[in-house]
Amino acid sequence: MSNELKALHFDADYTMEEAMAEAKRCLNCPKPLCQMGCPIENEIPRFIQAIAQGNFGLANDILGERTNLPAICGRVCPRENQCEGNCIMNKAKKPPINIGKLERFAADFESIHELRKPKKIVQTHGKVAVVGSGPAGLSVAGDIAKLGYEVTVFEGQSEPGGVLLFGIPEFRLSKTIVRREIARLEGLGVKFVCNTFIGQDKTLDELFAEGFDSIFIGTGTHIPQEVRMENDEVPGVFQAMHLLTNVQLVDNGVISKDEIPVKEGDRVVIIGGGNVAMDAARTCVRLGCSAVTVAYRRNQEQMPALFSEYEEARQEGVQFQWFASPAGVEGTDKVEGFKYEVMALNEDSAGIHGTGQYQVMPVDKIIIAAGHKPNDRLVGEGNNLQVDEKGYLVVSEEPYGMTSREGAFAGGDVVHKPATVVLAMREAKKAVDGMVKYMEIKRAMENASSAE
Numbered sequence: 001m002s003n004e005l006k007a008l009h010f011d012a013d014y015t016m017e018e019a020m021a022e023a024k025r026c027l028n029c030p031k032p033l034c035q036m037g038c039p040i041e042n043e044i045p046r047f048i049q050a051i052a053q054g055n056f057g058l059a060n061d062i063l064g065e066r067t068n069l070p071a072i073c074g075r076v077c078p079r080e081n082q083c084e085g086n087c088i089m090n091k092a093k094k095p096p097i098n099i100g101k102l103e104r105f106a107a108d109f110e111s112i113h114e115l116r117k118p119k120k121i122v123q124t125h126g127k128v129a130v131v132g133s134g135p136a137g138l139s140v141a142g143d144i145a146k147l148g149y150e151v152t153v154f155e156g157q158s159e160p161g162g163v164l165l166f167g168i169p170e171f172r173l174s175k176t177i178v179r180r181e182i183a184r185l186e187g188l189g190v191k192f193v194c195n196t197f198i199g200q201d202k203t204l205d206e207l208f209a210e211g212f213d214s215i216f217i218g219t220g221t222h223i224p225q226e227v228r229m230e231n232d233e234v235p236g237v238f239q240a241m242h243l244l245t246n247v248q249l250v251d252n253g254v255i256s257k258d259e260i261p262v263k264e265g266d267r268v269v270i271i272g273g274g275n276v277a278m279d280a281a282r283t284c285v286r287l288g289c290s291a292v293t294v295a296y297r298r299n300q301e302q303m304p305a306l307f308s309e310y311e312e313a314r315q316e317g318v319q320f321q322w323f324a325s326p327a328g329v330e331g332t333d334k335v336e337g338f339k340y341e342v343m344a345l346n347e348d349s350a351g352i353h354g355t356g357q358y359q360v361m362p363v364d365k366i367i368i369a370a371g372h373k374p375n376d377r378l379v380g381e382g383n384n385l386q387v388d389e390k391g392y393l394v395v396s397e398e399p400y401g402m403t404s405r406e407g408a409f410a411g412g413d414v415v416h417k418p419a420t421v422v423l424a425m426r427e428a429k430k431a432v433d434g435m436v437k438y439m440e441i442k443r444a445m446e447n448a449s450s451a452e
């Protein structure tokens with residue numbers, strides 16, 4: 001990465017003095033709009049007041065009442081649309097309190113200085129299995145362990161973390177931080193069993209037979225949506241997640257650099273307009289590609305990526321080709337060009353239509369970032385779990401989050417479609433309430449029948 005790029009994006013952590021000064025700007029509103037904007041209702045003014053008074057350990061404890069992943073949320077949450085977007089300061093045309101950076105300060109301070117080791121909780125209430133260790137699974141694991149249940153997380157990959165580890169790139173979320181948050185959960189007594197795909201290596205039936213009282217499924221969405229283009233079998237067309245995961249695996253020392261599908265000097269186009277497209281594009285910049293273009297069917301206003309992500313990509317030199325709908329791949333043995341149909345806005349300015357005009361952008365690689373759907377190995381038809389027409393798990397309102405399989409709950413992207421870390425956490429937290437209710441009723445019924 002060039003020095004200019006480093007300088008542009010080095011968002012240094014707060015020193016203690018800076019954190020306290022920022023915290024002191026908070027008006028401690030009696031009706032905190034920031035907290036209302038947080039999907040998991042973090043106790044924002046309380047933790048900020050603790051920082052303002054220099055009580056960083058207390059700030060972290062307050063955060064811990066609602067979240068198990070403060071160092072992560074403080075880095076990747078779309079704060080501009082949530083807590084910070086709601087901050088009262090915006091109304092006074094002043095910069096909002098930098099809530100995310102304060103959250104990450106409190107979490108980092110605690111972990112770096114190891115003020116208090118997490119207390120292992122006595123786990124006598126029952127046994128819970130969690131399938132998948134992304135933010136949804138980790139959130140359930142932490143919340144339910146704190147309530148006194150024995151928790152085992154089963155993860156198909158070699159290491160826990162889900163998209164936090166194998167999707168979001170290092171330059172946005174350090175893997176040291178992810179591993180630190182997971183170690184804190186281990187400190188609470190949560191066990192992790194990796195390299196185990198439930199549905200393949202072990203079934204839900206087997207988990208129940210092993211004595212788990214309830215199971216949470218947080219398996220996310222890992223099957224890429226296809227984009228149909230003429231001639232797309234030519235080598236050099238691949239999925240964004242393949243790139244992002246391989247870059248991480250190279251960093252982990254698991255595979256060699258040759259397995260990164262993009263090379264220095266390549267001209268690449270990324271098809272898509274979401275945050276995954278931005279991450280893939282910015283990763284290509286860091287890999288030394290000579291030209292990086294994001295091609296999107298609509299325009300910037302209609303693009304799903306966060307504005308801040310778009311803006312950072314643009315500042316790093318990523319180009320944007322608006323109104324470009326993928327049509328075909330030029331080349332025989334390798335990619336030589338990306339053919340697209342030029343789109344135009346409908347009269348209502350909401351929809352778009354093809355113009356029948358085609359253009360070719362000369363490129364060496366075509367990267368697809370058009371979204372993901374659930375893998376049906378575990379959650380598909382035939383596994384006794386009801387799914388909707390797109391393959392997402394169907395869950396009940398009461399008890400919240402229960403699938404069609406009694407005792408098996410679900411939340412996060414596998415239910416709610418690809419969303420955000422904090423929304424996966426919110427749904428996981430709500431499912432914990434449902435699981436606890438279910439297990440309490442189950443235990444009461446078992447006690448009643450054994451008393452008969």
Ligand SMILES: Cc1cc2nc3c(=O)[nH]c(=O)nc-3n(C[C@H](O)[C@H](O)[C@H](O)COP(=O)(O)OP(=O)(O)OC[C@H]3O[C@@H](n4cnc5c(N)ncnc54)[C@H](O)[C@@H]3O)c2cc1C
Pocket residue numbers: 076077078131132133134135136137154155156157160161162163164167168169196197198199218219220221222244275276279375377378411412413414418419420421422424
């Ligand atoms: C590249 C990228 C960048 C993103 N950037 C952001 C961002 O900046 N901010 C933000 O808020 N959100 C971001 N998101 C979205 C966010 O990461 C997801 O919404 C979130 O991770 C969903 O959490 P989850 O726990 O439901 O699933 P996941 O994080 O996908 O975790 C699911 C886990 O389940 C495991 N698994 C799957 N099937 C099985 C099985 N059968 N048995 C055992 N384990 C299994 C998987 O290996 C995985 O570890 C991003 C997503 C991507 C892909």
